[in-house]
Amino acid sequence: MAVFSLSGFDLDRFVRETLNEDLGVGLEGGGKDVTSTSVIPADARFSGVMDSRDAIVVAGLPLAEAFFRALDPDVTIETLVNDGDKVAAGADLMRLEGNARAMLTAERSALNIVQHLSGIATMTQEYVLAMRGPGGNPSCTLLDTRKTLPGLRVLEKYATRMGGAQNHRMGLWDAAMIKDNHVAVAGSVHEAVRRAAEAGVKPIICEIDRLDQIEPALEAGAHHLLLDNMSPELLRQAVEIVAGRVPTEASGGINLDTIAAKAASGVDYCSVGRLTQSAPAADVGLDFTPL
Structure with a gap:
């Protein structure tokens, strides 16, 4: 063996x-x-x-x-x-x-x-092909998420790699993921990112659901922006504002029918929870x- x-x-x-x-x-x-x-x-x-x-x-x-x-x-x-x-x-x-x-x-x-x-591997490859196919973006990378069955995360994330995806963070320990609830407690995107940066956490991924949050997040030290539930047009605008300073990721509302247009916006990544959640x-x- x-x-x-x-x-x-x-x-x-x-x-x-x-x-x-x-x-x-x-x-x-x-x-x-x-x-x-x-x-x-x-x-x-x-x-x-x-x-x-x-x-x-x-x-x-x-x-x-x-x-x-x-x-x-x-x-x-x-x-x-x-x-x-x-x-x-x-x-x-x-x-x-x-x-x-x-x-x-x-x-x-x-x-x-x-x-x-x-x-999981089969569904993952379907998403990769849809994302990079006609109307999509051949250079965009598919990411999985933490939406895995308890106790099976390592295996399920292995399966997404077999299908052609790249693993996002493995858990709560290997990257900061600042989401809306963290922002609500901290008071603002800038303050939430600033606190993580001050604590020496790397990398810092920050969820953005409005264009006006981009500059405060970058100014405070975000290393990666997760653009949440944005339309392809809003994603394009976000990518233009970021202008390559950090990687950008489209997340939320992504399925086989929408992933090509989301990827074509110019984002570096598309993340899809259903790869491990619903295959x-x-x-x-x-x-x-x-x-």
């Missing part, structure tokens, strides 16, 4: 806790797959093929492999494509051969993660054959 490593992510712990949840470890009567252990002989073996029923961008195969290996260290696995690959409907993704009970017990966890992450699961299946 190839090494799969993400900063801030413990693969062994994730696999263990996911399988323990499915097996009911620690619960009365739990700790086993009652169906497989009662129906499948202990020495039975299966071969299997994981495939995609739709055209998708693949993500999560190393995690699927880890689930199977956790329950059957001797399982034979042939990965046929790589994360980040775009495959056609009907494409085979992985072939497996191993202990039948172990493969059945790991199946759901393995499929769940591939379906979820591939769904449907990819249709990936796994069929087993007794040996």
